Amino acid sequence: MSDEEEPSGLIGGIEKREIVIADYDASWPEKYRTHARRISETLGVAAVRIEHIGSTSVPGLAAKPIVDMLLVVADSANESCYLSKLAALGFELRVREPDFHEHRMFRTPERDVHVHVLSIGSTEVDRYLTFRDRLRGNPGDRRLYEAEKRRLAARPWPDMNAYADAKTECIERILAAESADETSDGQIEP
Numbered sequence: 001m002s003d004e005e006e007p008s009g010l011i012g013g014i015e016k017r018e019i020v021i022a023d024y025d026a027s028w029p030e031k032y033r034t035h036a037r038r039i040s041e042t043l044g045v046a047a048v049r050i051e052h053i054g055s056t057s058v059p060g061l062a063a064k065p066i067v068d069m070l071l072v073v074a075d076s077a078n079e080s081c082y083l084s085k086l087a088a089l090g091f092e093l094r095v096r097e098p099d100f101h102e103h104r105m106f107r108t109p110e111r112d113v114h115v116h117v118l119s120i121g122s123t124e125v126d127r128y129l130t131f132r133d134r135l136r137g138n139p140g141d142r143r144l145y146e147a148e149k150r151r152l153a154a155r156p157w158p159d160m161n162a163y164a165d166a167k168t169e170c171i172e173r174i175l176a177a178e179s180a181d182e183t184s185d186g187q188i189e190p
Contacts, residue, residue, distance in 0.1 A: 009097035010161070017111075019153040019163050021146075022065045028056040031067045035113055038089055039071060046081045048072045048120055053128045055149070058135045062146050064153075064160075069115045070128050076102040076119045091115060100124075131171060134178045141174045 032052040040047050054068030055061045073082055083093065086106050094114075095105035101124045104117040118125050135142045148170040157163040 009095050011094055011096060014159045016158060017160050019157060020064060021062050021150050021153045023062050024060050028067055032069060035069060042085050042089055043082055046073055053132050057132050061135060061142055067113045071115050071117045072120055072125055073117060074120055076104055076117045130178055131175055134174055145170060
């Protein structure tokens with residue numbers, strides 16, 4: 001992997017990978033817990049919050065077999081608080097996006113775990129968790145999202161980011177439905 005950073009924030013450039021959607025795997029939560037424990041023990045108080053996010057965090061939802069994790073730190077722009085420690089655990093820095101909430105993304109060499117790093121107070125933290133919780137609690141949206149993922153995965157993509165971008169419209173509709181439900185009566189509907 002090159003140390004050059006691409007304008008898109010990708011470190012090492014675009015990688016063409018096949019998009020595979022697997023049926024839900026009950027081992028995904030344990031994989032998350034194992035990595036969360038390692039990260040928590042290594043970062044200590046610097047790890048303000050660690051959450052299982054993405055499709056693998058939603059029981060019954062088919063997903064790419066990549067466990068997504070959210071690591072919230074005081075300031076994700078201050079890489080000195082976490083970068084070398086995550087690297088010592090074997091995580092590789094793959095994305096550095098200073099213009100997008102100072103987002104960083106690390107992955108395992110096996111590419112089966114992604115750790116998204118954001119700062120306390122980032123609106124993206126709430127979006128990740130709101131989307132996850134909506135899918136956990138709303139079977140209709142869960143089915144809609146799974147169908148969209150399967151439809152899109154059947155198409156050729158230059159890289160995984162293009163596939164992810166293609167899901168944006170569906171994700172935004174689901175988040176808008178959640179917002180409408182919260183606004184309609186002040187409570188989240190099941």
